[in-house]
Amino acid sequence: MTEQKIQLGAQTISCKADESVLDALLREQVAIAHSCRQGVCHSCLLRSLEGAPPIEAQHGLKEGLKQQNYFLACLCYPQQAMRIAHRHHSNFITHGTVSAKQALNAETLLLTLDLDEPLDYYAGQFVNLRRDDGLVRSYSIANNSIYNKQLTFHIRRLAGGRFSAWAHEDLNLGDRLAVSEPQGLCYYLPDKPDSPLLLIGTGSGLAPLAGIISEALHQGHRGDIYLYHGSRDLNGLYWLEEMQALAESHANFHYYPCISSGEPPEHVFAGRANDVAFSQLSTLKGWRIYLCGHPDMVNNTKRQAYLKGASLADIYADAFHVASSSLD
Ligand SMILES: Cc1cc2nc3c(=O)[nH]c(=O)nc-3n(C[C@H](O)[C@H](O)[C@H](O)COP(=O)(O)OP(=O)(O)OC[C@H]3O[C@@H](n4cnc5c(N)ncnc54)[C@H](O)[C@@H]3O)c2cc1C
Ligand code: FES
Known part of the structure; x- marks a missing residue:
């Protein structure tokens, strides 16, 4: 890959070899929204005004956006000069x-x-x-x-x-x-009300899982719903009483708070949430799986779930990537 010229309005910027368009724009202090730097949040969406952008830069975008040559600046490593524009309306x-x-x-x-x-x-x-x-x-x-x-x-x-x-x-x-606008594909689908659901989250990864569980129960989901919420120690867990009360009032909801270090009290399990889940569940064939939280946990657990029989199409994941090297 070689250095390429990027034109944004009246400004021309050099995008160095192995540098993303997002990094080049930030280096030149161009104001551009961004967050995850991993192609997840879609906040860095831009449009190519001359020709299609590199295909990898359109990963995860809706078909309509792809056809209009939208791309994600954090995933875009240009192979030729580009003329680009901010998206014409705000998301x-x-x-x-x-x-x-x-x-x-x-x-x-x-x-x-x-x-x-x-x-x-x-x-x-x-x-x-x-x-x-x-x-x-x-x-x-x-x-x-x-x-x-x-x-x-x-x-x-x-x-x-x-x-x-x-x-x-x-x-x-x-x-x-x-x-x-709301984004992401990790959400409850009511089309298989009898299929078992496995939800594993660490830390604030409980947030989307709590929404999914509440929605599933509200929509009368009949299959079993297993939630494993993990943290290093007890201080990192929350909503224990609320989740325990929900499990007592819904026979198909099963709740396993887990801590990976220290001695757990009664009703809390020792070990990482994914390890506790996989030690208890023998097969995941026909299950829907939801994984949210730390990217390492999400990636490892995806693999473990697949090896336990889950279909990749039934594994929904949101890794909470942190934009730790953001410049602004
Ligand atoms: C799809 C998705 C969903 C998410 N949902 C949630 C959610 O529900 N709840 C939640 O809490 N989070 C969630 N996140 C993460 C969230 O978006 C933020 O990334 C997170 O809150 C950190 O943002 P911040 O601005 O506080 O940290 P930042 O300022 O971006 O910094 C992140 C970390 O990097 C360190 N850091 C920053 N710059 C440097 C540097 N130059 N050198 C060394 N270290 C540095 C900081 O000290 C900090 O520890 C989600 C992320 C994604 C992608
Ligand atoms: S998708 Fe590019 S910064 Fe999140």
Whole structure:
């Protein structure tokens, strides 16, 4: 790969060999929304104005967007000069007002946003939240889709994290955030109400799983639903009582909180959530699997689930990639 020229409006930028378009634009201080840098959040969507972009840069985009030569800047390593443009309309489709903030544990905040407009989404999807200075981050919706004007999120504080630490400390009731259209394919589908569901999440990965479980139970899902929520120690778990109460009131919902270090108290299991799950379940043939949280856990568990008989088409995953080398 060699250096290529990128033209954006009146500005021409050199994209170095082995550099993504996103990195080149950020190097030149061009304001461009981005978050995961992994092709997941779709916040860095741009359009090629002359010819098709590299096919890898369109991974995961809807067919309509592909045909219009949209691409993801973080996945785009140009093989020729490109003329590009920002997307012509924003994917931030509404705003939300912070109506509640509550600590779920020492590191996780339950944030409630009251939306200006109702949002159509599937339980388990995520949105991008944008604050006034343009910083964008993805967060999974934690409630079920009957709440279309009030979204809840579980935001885990990362030390030095620009959005998460700010949301914990400086975001106030009444403050406003822009909210993108919902995204992601990790959501509940009501088409197989008798199939067993396995949900595994770590840390704030419980957020989309809680939404999926609530939606499934609300829609009368009849198959068994197994939730394994993992953390290193007890301090990292939350909603134990709520999930235990849900398991007591729904015979088909089974809840396994897990900790990977230290001695677990009664009703909590020792080991990583994925290891505990796979030691208890013999086959996953015909199951639907939902995996959310740390990217390493998600990738390893995907493989384990496949080896246990799950079809790849039935494994839905959202890895919470953190944009740790973001420049803005
Ligand atoms: C699809 C999806 C869904 C998600 N859902 C959730 C969710 O429901 N809940 C949730 O809590 N998170 C979720 N995330 C993660 C979330 O989007 C953010 O990435 C996360 O909150 C961290 O953002 P931040 O701005 O706080 O951290 P950043 O400022 O981006 O920093 C991330 C980490 O990297 C470190 N870092 C930053 N810059 C440097 C540097 N130059 N050198 C060394 N270290 C550095 C920081 O100290 C911090 O620990 C999701 C992510 C994706 C992709
Ligand atoms: S898809 Fe490019 S930054 Fe997330």
